[in-house]
Amino acid sequence: MPEFGKPVRPPKPPGWRPPGHRPPGWRPPHYNPPYYRPPHWHWGSYYWYPGWGWYFTAIVAGSTLVYVTSLPDKNCEKVKDGSETLYLCDGVLYRPTYHDDTQVYEVVTPTDEEGAAQAETMLGLSLTSPMTRGPAVRELQTLLGGYDYDVGAVDGVFGRSTEAALLWLQYDYELEQTGAVDEPTAQLLGILPPDEAETSEGDAATAETAEGEEAEATEASEGEPDAEAEPDPAPESEEGSSAGD
Template sequence: MGHRPVGSRPPGHRPPGYRPPGYRPPGYRPPAYRPPYHRPPYHRPPHYHYGPYHYNSGWGWFFTAAIIGSTLVYTTSLPSDKECEKITEKGETLYLCDGVLYRSTYYEDEKVYEIVSDPPAEQGQPQSVVGLGLTSPFTRGETVRELQNRLVGAGYDVGSVDGVFGSGTESAVMWLQYDNGLDSSGVIDPPTATLLGYDVPGAAEPVAAPAQQAAPTDPAPAAEADGSVTEQPEVAAPADPEPASDVVPDAGTDDAMDEPQN
């Protein structure tokens, strides 16, 4: 057997705690992360220490904090109205409460519970891109995010691809419509959706040409009382008059020939 130097490691060995490039821990969210908008059931005053509350139909009330290049979404305690189960995943202790994972951590020297699970799908998302426009509150969802990706791919700036139809997305839609000779309304109509590559039924149907006026036809034959049909007499076209002769006969010539000679 060959000699192996002290401290050598086999090929592919990774030191303890090694993370590949681009690794993100469970629940990572970028610093500019914005929680999905949900209209809360009622207003809740801000927390005296952690600031304003946010609401999500699946998460309930929660807080946010930017920590070391990520956004922490957390609560001060586990939900009391749900049954929570302690589980272990990859050596880490988590709490599963009605399908939502929580991780015990600390923020500002206080024990909090970070929400690890992704937010549930929003209700009432638009199913079709046709008709999208700037509304109050803003229209949100994956349909808007796909629209923003297509606008960016077409060379138009939407600000940020966040799934929110805001003023930046409206401006990009208006520029797209202006560059292609459409009405710059900022609303996705069938021609605009077709420009972005959407398959809109009936968007490319040709416009029917106006019906041409039929040429006048001969009048139909009149029907008699006994059911027989009387043919209408054909009106003959007037014949061209014969041209008048330029030679005028001499009236005295014939008389002179009939007179007896002396």
């Protein structure tokens, strides 16, 4: 419970991000625009993203900010964030601000690619929408490259080139072509150890063979006559005894 006298802050609107949450050097995902738009004489190149329209980027205070020159032609809802007013337009949040003394709107909501979950393990990786990314994907791409399969750029993004390389690997090694890092593929790449079931079956077969050999050796030793045993002496006859007396 909040302490007495301390105001309770309202929850942030969906998609809210702090100003400047994109690191320096951030590059927007590439999408083919519907038509060509020449660069702005001062702001530079325009980019296009579904749901945002045309936008441009700028480095401000060590962060990459994304701006649009105007709100989309849709019904936008005003959202209060403390003393700040944001605009929610078709699920995208915009923050009104100024850039070089010109009214612009910062795109607050992250892209689908930015919101994608980071993969923690290579097992189960496959092509998803949005595309899975992270160090685990980069490690998988490096492994596939070690098998001489072309994954395109080793960028940590599981795209169609990575899926194609994985399918070729599964085809060449006669595995089921799932396009995903399933257990047989993970064992081939060394991500997982050999199948424990196969290992236990092999150990059981080895034990059975050893037991069979031991039983055969025992039976063979029991069937052979005892060469060292001496025969019982023949009993003396009565005639022989009397003659000796």
